[in-house]
Amino acid sequence: MAAPGGPRPGNFPPNYNPNSLSNNMQNLQINQQQPNNAGVSAPRPPPNATPFGQRAPAFAGSRPGPPPPGVFPRAPVPPNAPAQTTLPPNMVSSRPAGPPPGSQLPPPPFASRPPPPGAMPSSIGGPVTPSPPALGPRPGSYPSSPQTSAPSTPSHGSGSGPVSNGPPTFAPRMTQSGPPFPPAMGSMPRPLVGPPQPPAMLSSRPSSQPMQMHSSFGGPPTAVSSASGQSAPPFSGPPQNMMPPLGSSPFSAPNTGMHQSINSPYGMQTWPAQPQQVAPPPPGSMQQPPLMFGMPPGGQSLPNQSMAMSHSGQSNIDPNQIPRLAPSASVIVHETRQGNQANPPPPATSDYIVKDTGNSSPRYMRCTINQVPLTADLLSTSGMQMSLLVQPLALAHPSEEPIHVVDFGESGPVRCSRCKGYINPFVKFIDQGRRFICNLCGFMDETPRDYHCNLGPDGRRRDADERPELCRGTVEFVATKDYMVRDPMPAVFFFLIDVSMNPTQTGATAAACSAIRQVIADLPKGPRTMVGIATFDSTIHFYNLKRSSQQPLMLIVPDVQDVYTPLESDVIVQFSECCEHLEMLLDNIPTMFESNRIADSALGAAVKAAFLAMKNTGGKLLVFQSVLPSTGIGSLSVRESEGRSNISAGEKEAHKLLQPSDKTLKTMAMELAEYQVCVDLFITSQMYVDIASLSVIPRTTGGQVYYYYPFSARSDPAKLYNDLRWNITRPQGFEAVLRVRCSQGIQVQEYSGNFCKRIPTDVDLPAIDCDKTIMVSLNHDDKLQEGSECSFQCALLYTTVYGQRRIRVSTLSLPCTNMLSNLFRSADLDTQFTCITKQAAIEIPSAPLAQVRDQATNVCINILYSYRKFCATVSSSGQLILPEALKMLPLYTLALLKCIGLRSDGRIDDRSVWINYVSPLPTPLVIPLVYPRMIALQDLNEKELDDSIIPVPIPLSSEHIAIDGIYLLENGVDCLIYVGEDVQPNILQQMFGISSIEEIPNQFILQQYDNPLSKKLNDIVNEIRRQRCSYLRLRLCKKGDPSGMMFFSYLVEDKTANGFSYVEYLIHIHRQIQNKMA
């Protein structure tokens, strides 16, 4: 790992390619690389620095964004490319050598198979109530033990037990290679819960006068006449500990630092607000008698923006003054608690470094509102929803302290004996430490004798600062046998490749084989890693990879209706035993099938056969598919044509094409999940493949869909390789169970994401990785206590790729409030909008599109109406008033309506892909997906790119597109570069190696040429890839052809044939609010 002093904190190592192949990569930018290494080496607290013992291994891997695979022809790597030597240890390219030639295969390392179903314990729950986490084959393997314990409130209850997740299993250094921190983009300043900041009012006069923004504190919004406040967002104000990117770690004294900052997180003390930090209003303020439902305390008005609207609906609004993102390039240092109070997190899309001072890092868990309403009525009045987004294995910033691993030995972690909640900083010890009160269910428990410790004068345990579980919002517990129904499973990777006529001819089969061939060196090292491979067309072909044979033997399974697996023990082999055979096979498969004339594909049967081979262990099944499955179990029909006619007939039933065609695949998916098999689908197609049906498998098993349409053998292999590589090298875990518990009064209503659910309280995840997020909707089942805090605890029980069983526990405690104004002040825009987007994605397949679209707009209207009615002090009905924290909500909502998933003109498969992509997507990627980032490239040479590699984003409006400009627009999936008609030829030559826009190729591969402009462009693209943990599909676009239309379709602020412009949408929203007010 690199030494401290690397690049600034914000600069995470791009995803470089660990293996030597990367030397061939073309896009690598030298500059980038430096950062990479640096990132890896980013300053990190010395190992011993913390008072606590071990930490979870940090993720040392490289991120996806990096350079394209070396396989494809590309420019040689610049000579000064960063040396690969700096690669993190685990990334070392050396792969485990196979056993000595001739040696017989050792018995499979996992000889011990999971006990027969009946034999296993059934609950995962806690040790207390040993619920056998049935990892094994049987369903319900992880019964949540909680049930037993907490009958009444399932949601809090038993989940605790079994859920052990380990620290990020990933290699020893899974800590954090750079997280996908989207930079500045979303970082608009927003008001913190704390002290009310001066409201920013955007007011435009109703008349013809352009609206102007003012920042008035409390003043009547109407007063806004001067343009004074305008572009400077009033909110940006309170510096949250902004920190200039320095090479040094923000926590100068990482270890010891904790003591300082943690003024006892738990005690009840006064709140020493630290300078520069925004402290929430003293508790007292929240308890003051409400002036009125929701009036801000002290008569101060809430920060907001108001803009005058003319009643005629004509827009007098100056587009330059309507609410926009104000990206901040600075890295924010965020302490999760300050002065014994929860500190509202920075925007999810900003670049920040978290210091865990008692509450969970917002990377692992964040709430739509940072104060919890006392009653369901109050929440309902606000129009907002209360949900958590949990991403338990999220990548941390390299400068953040790694998560501590706590080992309680044979007794396992201390838990509440009633709700099974895990010990955490908010548990209150009493009676000289002999007993403790659970912050989740309120139960009073005996402190285990060997865990006893006296209390200090402040009421806290004297050892609180030395015990991570008592002073950190997130810790990882070593799971005991009670959390296992069998030995932790090995890391099994099974590759299933479509070799029917279509993919062999389009090059998709060759691309898949090449990608696998390159990434196998990155598989987790060690005896616990096993692999298998099969190909299929209308039959299934397994391969015996055992070393004893001269070459891999093909074993054909012809029956695709009643599938079986030959020689189970020979098709999944210890990786070190079969590495050479596997490579040989991958090199040969494209040739073996190059003249294949079988057009049929038995995908369902192939998945089933692979499942049978993996049934005893579980593992990851990586499927490369190109055509609609046409034969054998689970075959599908071309519904799309029939859907087209339905659409033209009147869209009523159109959404049914977005539902699975039947239940066959769902049933299969449930079985896969039960046996801990996670499926990822890589679709490299040229046609309709019915994603709506196929995607049921990855969604149910904790996997995901990758989509390459139309597949291009020229430009897509690089992305396929990078996607696959990130898929297997990112931090991840297996056979997981997740449960969220809440304090009394709040309960989990529903979980959403990619998982399997057999019982209401727990989520089963055959696999989970750092990119997967689960939305947890909450509701009240009782009134909360005024002046109290409400806790949320997410526990994930999982097995690391190295076979350790762990429980990752994140606890977040938020203040309760009975004031509506506090809810608006503490609203988390990014989180709220992410939930709105996910809900829309869930609704699309089951409701008419118009209804889904109206619903999204109505959510926006209801929230703004509530604010206008109960919190705004402005009296003029001619003003649209937006709470500062949510001022971007209308723009985001408008952008959502224009997403492919919510448009009727999109291809059915494209819409299904969008829905599937959104399902497990983390907040920092949802925002750019809906509201992409656009930057100007033509003047790169004139700008000195200070710290930020990526220029400041510009609004998504064609007004900002000049004919002699070049613009890059990216949403985390696609990256479009639009070239204006009058761009100077020398710029085209320098950037793209072409002399006029007529030469723009359909399939574009970014090259790096020997000039500064090209280098800057490559740096930008690689930085974006690093931030998004995605390689992105690149496309050059020009006016007048489909590529140009695609580019302009992302300019969501423009008026379209069926859609409002941004200003029109604001007026629309305003009218609706006026109607409700009347």
Ligand SMILES: [Zn+2]
């Ligand atoms: Zn409890």
